[in-house]
Amino acid sequence: MIDKIKKARQDKLEGKLNCIPFNLPRLGSIVPGIVKGSLDCITANSSVGKTTLAKKLYVYDAIDFAIKHNLDYRLIYFGLEESEEEFDFGLFSYLVHKTLNIRSNINDFQSFVEPYPQEHLDTIEKSNVQQLFMQYKSYITFYDYIYNSYGIYKTIRDYARSIGTFYNNDVELTATDFIDTNPPYTHFKPNNPNQFTSVIIDHVSELIPQKGETNLKAAIDNLVRYMRLYVTKMFNFNALCIQQQDSSQESVDNKKENYMEPKLQGLGDSKTTGRAYMNVFGLYNPIRYGVNTYEGYNTNKLDKYFRVMNIIKQRYGSVGEKVPLYFDGKVSDIRILPPANDAANLDKVYKKINNLC
Numbered sequence: 001m002i003d004k005i006k007k008a009r010q011d012k013l014e015g016k017l018n019c020i021p022f023n024l025p026r027l028g029s030i031v032p033g034i035v036k037g038s039l040d041c042i043t044a045n046s047s048v049g050k051t052t053l054a055k056k057l058y059v060y061d062a063i064d065f066a067i068k069h070n071l072d073y074r075l076i077y078f079g080l081e082e083s084e085e086e087f088d089f090g091l092f093s094y095l096v097h098k099t100l101n102i103r104s105n106i107n108d109f110q111s112f113v114e115p116y117p118q119e120h121l122d123t124i125e126k127s128n129v130q131q132l133f134m135q136y137k138s139y140i141t142f143y144d145y146i147y148n149s150y151g152i153y154k155t156i157r158d159y160a161r162s163i164g165t166f167y168n169n170d171v172e173l174t175a176t177d178f179i180d181t182n183p184p185y186t187h188f189k190p191n192n193p194n195q196f197t198s199v200i201i202d203h204v205s206e207l208i209p210q211k212g213e214t215n216l217k218a219a220i221d222n223l224v225r226y227m228r229l230y231v232t233k234m235f236n237f238n239a240l241c242i243q244q245q246d247s248s249q250e251s252v253d254n255k256k257e258n259y260m261e262p263k264l265q266g267l268g269d270s271k272t273t274g275r276a277y278m279n280v281f282g283l284y285n286p287i288r289y290g291v292n293t294y295e296g297y298n299t300n301k302l303d304k305y306f307r308v309m310n311i312i313k314q315r316y317g318s319v320g321e322k323v324p325l326y327f328d329g330k331v332s333d334i335r336i337l338p339p340a341n342d343a344a345n346l347d348k349v350y351k352k353i354n355n356l357c
Contacts, residue, residue, distance in 0.1 A: 020196065024336050028272040028323045030311060031279065034062055034198060038315075039224075039232045040240045043262050044283035045249060047311035049307060049329050050242050051202055054284055056334045058240050060094055060198055063139050072195040076159060078152055079144040080206035083161070087142060088299070089132075090332070095132050096124060099333035106332050134213050145161045148210040151225035153230065154182070155198055160235045163197075164190035168226060177277070188235050196238075199231060203242035205269050205274060220270040242254070244268040260289050274313065296340030297324060301350050306337075 012018055016029055019034035034040075034057075044050045059075060065211055066073035079087055089106040096102050101119055109116060124130075143157070146152055158178075160166075166173040166185040177183045207219040220243075227239045246268040249260065262282030274280065286294040293299060299306055301357040307327040311319050324337040336343035 014188040017069065017194075017196070020055055020062050020065050020071075020073075022057050023064065024057075024323070024325075024334070025144060025334050027309075027323055029250065029325070031281075031314065031317065032194075034238050034240055037232050037236045038238050039228050039277045040238070040281070040284065041243055041267075041273070041277040042240065042281050043243050043245055043267060043312070044285075045245045045260075045288075046247075048283050048285045048288070048325060050172070050244070050283055052327075052329045052332055053281075053307075053309070053334065054200060054202065054240060055090065055094075056332050059140070059331060060091075060136075062198065063136050066139060066196075067135070072192060073194070074141055074159075074163075074196065074197045075140045077140060077142045077201045078146060078199075078201045080147060080204075081202055082144070083192035084142045084144045087144075091108060091136060092129070092133055093330070094332045095129050095136070098204075099132065100127055103328075103331050116330075129235050137167070139172060147206065147208040149207060149213070149219050149226060150174070150210060151224060152171070152201065153226035156231050156235070156281065157182075159197075159235060160188060160190075162236075163192070164188055179239060179301055186232075190236075197238055199239040200202075201227075201239070201241050203244060204273075205244055217270045221272060224270075224273045224276050232278075241273070243273065245282075246271075260284070261308075261310060262312065277313060279311075280313035282312045284308040284310060295322065296325065297337070297346075302326075303352070303353060303355075305353050307334075 001167045009016060019033045019035045021028050039099070042050050042054050061079070062073065065071065077087070086106065089109055089249065092109070093105045096104055100123055102123070104120065107113060143155065146155060161178065165188070167187050167189070168183065168185050173183055173185055198276050201223065204220045204223060205216065207216065207223060209215060209219040213219045213222060224241060225355060227241065231237050231239050245262050245266045248260070249266045261284045264269055264280060287299045287303060287306060291299055294308065305327055307325045309323040309325055311321040313319055326337050328334070337349065
């Protein structure tokens with residue numbers, strides 16, 4: 001153990017990567033980032049921005065970091081709720097805003113309401129956004145047609161086979177061992193120990209129960225079990241499950257008592273998954289429930305651009321921390337808000353919001 005501690009310290013001193021840090025200042029002092037072997041969860045009530053937050057932290061920022069540091073990074077994304085085309089429009093929207101400061105999303109790109117401005121299209125075509133889009137996509141393998149727990153596990157396992165070797169004790173397993181079966185294996189060795197793989201499942205309540213799973217809860221429980229026992233523990237991948245809060249969290253009684261913030265016991269369709277998750281991040285939208293002030297913030301001024309990230313569970317760190325966010329879901333522009341008593345910098349945020357409205 002001392003040798004491992006020394007190696008981790010030396011790796012850090014030499015600039016080697018022990019994790020992919022979250023690109024949100026101040027958050028890194030609470031949560032390290034995307035850690036190998038960790039099973040994480042983002043939860044919130046419906047339409048609060050779970051997927052947007054997940055993409056910001058685990059997709060866009062992670063790929064930004066991989067490009068900057070030449071990291072061998074792979075992302076396997078299971079889009080149970082959205083199609084790959086919808087995902088692509090979201091990525092394109094993020095890159096157009098990041099590169100050109102143009103706020104457009106799928107509604108604009110598809111000219112659902114008005115024809116997309118020709119000047120925007122000309123600007124985009126002359127920029128490097130298309131090249132950036134292809135570069136980002138090269139890190140991602142997207143599946144939008146696998147809906148059962150074993151199918152998801154098997155897809156990840158087969159990917160692991162392509163980048164490493166499975167063993168049953170000292171016996172190396174071959175491709176023949178995996179034909180139409182799931183052979184017993186005791187450990188896995190990647191070809192490149194420095195490679196970093198993340199898995200995202202968005203979201204678990206869209207699973208379809210398979211044979212032997214009597215209901216949705218059984219499907220979710222099986223999926224999370226696969227993620228914990230094999231994908232994170234044995235393959236040493238990072239895995240993120242997006243899971244809604246139970247609809248009862250928005251009951252009249254909870255609203256009266258102001259108990260609307262996401263909770264571990266509020267996980268929807270299966271509360272037992274909270275035992276397996278190593279980190280659980282909740283996302284809360286106070287203005288949705290008529291909360292005019294929150295922890296010193298004027299939610300009326302921040303309006304729909306305000307969210308709070310709650311650290312609900314953290315296996316190796318403190319819980320109960322709350323991180324206030326500027327949250328522009330249209331283009332996945334998410335930033336840490338200034339402290340509530342920093343009137344000067346908050347005023348800049350208010351002006352920015354007024355210019356958007």
